[in-house]
Amino acid sequence: MDVIVFDLETTRNMNRSSMQYIIEIGAVKLVNRGGKLSYHSRFQAYVLPPNKYVSKADREFIHASKMDFKHAKKLRDTMRQFIHWIGNKPYYLCAWSTSDLHILVRNYVYGQKYNLSWIENYNDLQQKFGEMININRQISLTDSLKMSGIKLEGNQHSAIDDAMNTAKILLTYQSHIPLDMNSQSSLFSQFVVFLYSKCSSCNEVKYYTEFPIKKRGKSNRGKCNECLVKKRRYKKLMKLVKTLRHVMYSKRCNEH
Known part of the structure; x- marks a missing residue:
């Protein structure tokens, strides 16, 4: 041949x-x-x-x-x-x-x-x-x-x-x-081998559609979509907590 x-x-x-x-x-x-x-x-x-x-x-x-x-x-x-x-x-x-x-x-x-x-x-x-x-x-x-x-x-x-x-x-x-x-x-x-990957956050093996496509210069360090959503929600929550703490601190300062 x-x-x-x-x-x-x-x-x-x-x-x-x-x-x-x-x-x-x-x-x-x-x-x-x-x-x-x-x-x-x-x-x-x-x-x-x-x-x-x-x-x-x-x-x-x-x-x-x-x-x-x-x-x-x-x-x-x-x-x-x-x-x-x-x-x-x-x-x-x-x-x-x-x-x-x-x-x-x-x-x-x-x-x-x-x-x-x-x-x-x-x-x-x-x-x-x-x-x-x-x-x-x-x-x-x-x-x-x-x-x-x-x-x-x-x-x-x-x-x-x-x-x-x-x-x-x-x-x-x-x-x-x-x-x-x-x-x-x-x-x-x-x-x-390339249809499945292990999430670096939850350690679960998932199908490729459960992972985001990486963009040039950006890395998600092998995290699945579910873990990335949780991470974003956690960041938003921490930002909100930080804002509330700042407001409460400012309020206390004004009271004194």
Whole structure:
């Protein structure tokens, strides 16, 4: 079967629990000719987040300019283009780690509804590379290239360049890295991880809809909506108590 190697870049947030919106998709298609994989084509597109704003820091991080986003489309529209590029032939889907899979699910869950049917036969090449060299830990893409004597192409944190470099590793070790077939149902356990969270206040595990969507630069520290409402009510009550105390104190002073 053919292989689709892809990579995603997102908005960055200092708060790890904050939402990371997809702002670039990069992918490489490898075709199987006589049992051997070879390069076929590539896909690259910048994506507008829901608020249609990409900060200068985020653009610089992925080596993009303001002009690059001038004709960028929303994720749903970009996904249609991506799926059309993938085509109808069966394929293995590969990425470096499972983080991109989680990002896709989180973006879907938090309002950006798009076609997820293309996510199948998912293979974590980071894990498979580690198994091949008998290392049971995470290995960065850059370190893997160095260990393999493969020259880094382009820039790190560019989705298309990272996809190209990941594809290079697979092409180099294709006879030593077996790819697996799997269905969406078998990947469901990975999806579920991001559908439930534990509230940092009440310690209850709740469905994602019970938590607010984090805004850039703001943090609720993992509190659920119910706890946040209680917190706001408590603050209002304390403010009222403080005001009443001030009024009573002023009244006593006036009486004397």
